[in-house]
Amino acid sequence: MTLARIYRALLLAGFQQAAQYRIQSLLWMLFAIIRPVIFLAAWIAVAVAQGGDIGGFKVGDFAAYYVCMTFVSQLTMAWNSHEFEWEVNQGRLSAKLLRPLHPLHYSVVENLVFKLNTLPVLGVVLILVSISFGAIYRTQVWHIIAFIPSVILAAALLFMFNWVIATLAFWATRMRTANTLFQRTLFIFAGQIAPIGLMPGWLQAVSYALPFWYMMGAPTEILRGGVTQEQVAQILIGQSVWLAITFVAFQWIWRRGVRAYSAVGA
């Protein structure tokens, strides 16, 4: 009960803070939209070269895929690993550790505020992209119902995974390399460069086994209506399993990390 009250207060403060940076959040939108549009354009060129259809994907399917991908990545993105290094290096984490609330909660709130704030504008932009590229959605009602838990699981999974990486900052002082590695892994395996069905066979198998596709690609496929009910069940199970593993890993690594942490200079 008290946690709910704390969250309400933090969210309120978060929204008030975010009101100062409206232009900034519009700019981040540009980042969110450019990469999917780039790959959409490339796949359209491929589809056109192949007579309009590759592996069941027509131009409209690609458009739907990348519109959904943009929407999902906006909803699931997490960025703590970028900030956490700074907090550790500056010793700023010390103050947060003294508070009765786990630092995780502050970053959950920050995450929620950003997403809720940017969603309306992104929605409009995505509708425009959908229309201009002639997106075809194969979505049915049950797809949308399944999408909700799937995108929440994906966001939680990406968030926790990002925290595991962030926690490495307790030992390493330069986290940029770890972040780059994570970003590029997502780039390949999460479905940004291609829908999983169009990946070469071995890469597909690896993607299904690793957690990264479940962070973005899986909810994207559900939202655009590209999966059967059986596949949806598999996706939800895969997401839950990976979330559980990541959560346990986080708790383990966090406990050891806090012990290793001695605020730089303290």
Place this chain on the structure above:
Amino acid sequence: MRRYLRIIGTFIAAEAKNEMAYRANLALGVVEMVLVIGTSLGAVLVLFTHTTSLNGWTLAQMIALTGVYYLIQGGVALIFNPSFEKLMEHVRMGTLDFTLLKPANAQVLLSTRHFALIRVADLVMGFGVVIVGLYMLSASVTAWSLVSFALTLACGVMLVYALLLSLVTLSFWFVRIDNIMAIFWAFTDAGRFPIDLYPGWLRFTLATVVPIGIAVTVPAEAISGRMSYETFIGMLVGTVLAVAAASWFWRIGLRNYTGASA
């Protein structure tokens, strides 16, 4: 001219001494670049498992283009990016006065003051990728394509320089221009594919306002022997005009700068 080369040489030497203090940092920077370039090439390869041509570009040409993309990005990140970042800080803090008092051209001094030497690695790897592309293209490489490649590549870097110079000039009026710079960085990602792939609005943006598309695509066309003479002339003339315009704008901005306490 020789005097300026000597000044720039001094800047580079100073930067090198500074960087040498952080060698592990350098090594990790190279690792990152390998990851980034490797995965970008991976993306191209995935696309080409389904086709043999992307809007007329073959795999070999696309690989060369990817190399060019990192050459242009690396060139900008090596010299202009670190220098301009410091320049914006100088404007904000009012410390630009010290540079302006020096008896040399302020535009040259400020554009080349700082070097992110780690980015040399980008250049080396970018060249490596271009060479791989060339090797696959072997049949069609001529002396002309090599010369026009070198020239258009230099033009590409200078085009992006002209844009960045105009953007930092805005800081004389607005002081904080991080947001405007962010727009530029958002668009650079689009340089990874040939500009002719994109829908009209994006193609237009990448050819004019944020010329990263032209800067990458034209040299890649040159090396793969698919550039027309009109494009070549247009690129040279366009670059000269863009740099002249940016440098004119810079002088206007400089006149507007009032210093910290003035």
